[in-house]
Amino acid sequence: MLKKALAVFLAVLVALPIMGVSVSATDEKNYIITDPYADVDWDTWGAYKTQLHSHTNASDGYLTVREYVQKHYDLNYDIVALTDHGTINKGWNVVPETIPLLRYIKKERTQMADIIPLTDEEYSSYINGTAESSTRTHQNGMLDVPKGIELNMATPVADCHLTGYFSDYGQGLAGVFGDYETPTEGVKEAGGISMLAHVGEYVYTDKDSADHVGQKVDDYYAQKFAKLFLDNQGSSVGMGINSATDAHTRCDRILYDQILQKTIPNGVVPWSFTFADSHNERSINDAYTMHLMPELNMDNFRSSMENGQFFSVSHYSNGVELNGMAEMPGYNDDCDSKDYLSDDTPMVTRLTVDQENDTISVEGTDFNMITWVSNGNVILREENIADGKATLDLHSELLDEPYLYVRFYLTGDNGICYSQPFVLNVEGEEFAPVQVDKVYDLPWFLRKLVAVVDLVFFRLNPVIWIFKYFALGYNPLDRLCNPF
Secondary structure, eight states: OHHHHHHHHHHHHHHHHHTTOOOOHHHHOOEEEEOTTTTOOTTTOEEEEEEOSBOOTTTTOSSOHHHHHHHHHHTTOSEEOOOOBTOOOOOTTSOOOOOHHHHHHTHHHHTTOOOOOOOHHHHHHHHHTOSOOSSOOOOOOOEEOTTOEEESTTOSSSOOOEEEESSOTTTTOOOOTTOOHHHHHHHHHTTOEEEEOOTHHHHOTTTTOSTTTTSOOOHHHHHHHHHHHHHTTTTEEEEEEEETTSTTTTTHHHHHHHHHHHHGGGTOOOEEEEEOOBSSSTTTTSEEEEEEESSOOHHHHHHHHHHTOEEEEESBOOSGGGTTOOBOTTOOSOTTOGGGGOOOOOEEEEEEEETTTTEEEEEEESOSEEEEEETTEEEEEEOOOOSSEEEEEHHHHHTTOOOOEEEEEEEETTEEEEOOOEEEEETTOOOOOOOOOOOOOHHHHHHHHHHHHIIIIITTOHHHHHHHHHHSOSOGGGOTTSOO
């Protein structure tokens, strides 16, 4: 009798695949999808066009503050952060403390011309949305993000910049090569938030070369930046993955995926940003973020930055996303052309995460292809999408791989739109923490050396005080605790 029952049981197991019933581990998994957009009300919230990194002639740009604000207003921006090098934005109607030496070095751009802010009346009109414009299509005003700054303003050899917001840290500080950690910690201690800028300019000496596309970045950089995000959770909110025309950030998405594989198992998700890093009129609209908020105000904006409730958009991609196509239709170098005003870049209009069936559905505009990425690999690409809708079935695409997350990007005729990562936990399983040790590298040594030299030779040196006052634009007596 026992042998007969065992034979029947074995026969059923053999027959199950024939009957189309799977017993694989995949079908037994129940994914718990952490959706960064879960709190978004797609029917009532707005998507607000935002520029997080841009410049005026207060540091190394061509435009005055007045021109800068007018141009962003004309291009339908809702939120703008002025992030001049080493120069804290104190409001578009206030002349900032400038860095005379930096302005002189960039004299071909600044012409050492007067810095012209808005009058109080003009400022009010832009904030309230009553300023005149022949191209603006909506009437809401713009938010002036307080205390924006580009940190590490004068690092030698390679740019290693990051941007800070909502804090008083960094005015006039030159920075040390490769030292992202000190300014990140400084902004955090001052109550602000920061993000890493175009890290490709630091990672690669030949930053504009296409030779690195599709290749993993040295793990040293992934370790360095992952540790920075882990140590400064809540303040260092993410990194740029596509800047300006993407010439020098084409591999930053690869590095971003490598970082995610170190931070997500440790409970931290840095967000991905795009920005124009504009210095002139033509480049203002190259890239921007679209922030999702119930209404336009500063508290909601800061919350969206901290919680990843935005999409990152660019007119350009020099990476693998578009098979190496660098420039998309609608853009050229003619500043008089109206093509640069175009906003018909891909955008998400609704996301639906089905926790029961483990699917993520996307609806959007101006895209014809969607690509899903996980752990640095493309897991699904759908082309020739005509109805603006796409769905990822985790069971169909992920199989048995231990995926940590998925993220997607939409591409269309005039740009690319990146989502934030959706973390994938499996019910009954936990991520194994990844060891991310502090990196004791050359920048760490240089920072310590500079601090000692500053303390011993410069801190109380009247000659250095005079230099700091006239060349770097601040009173060193107020900053005795800050290294040179």
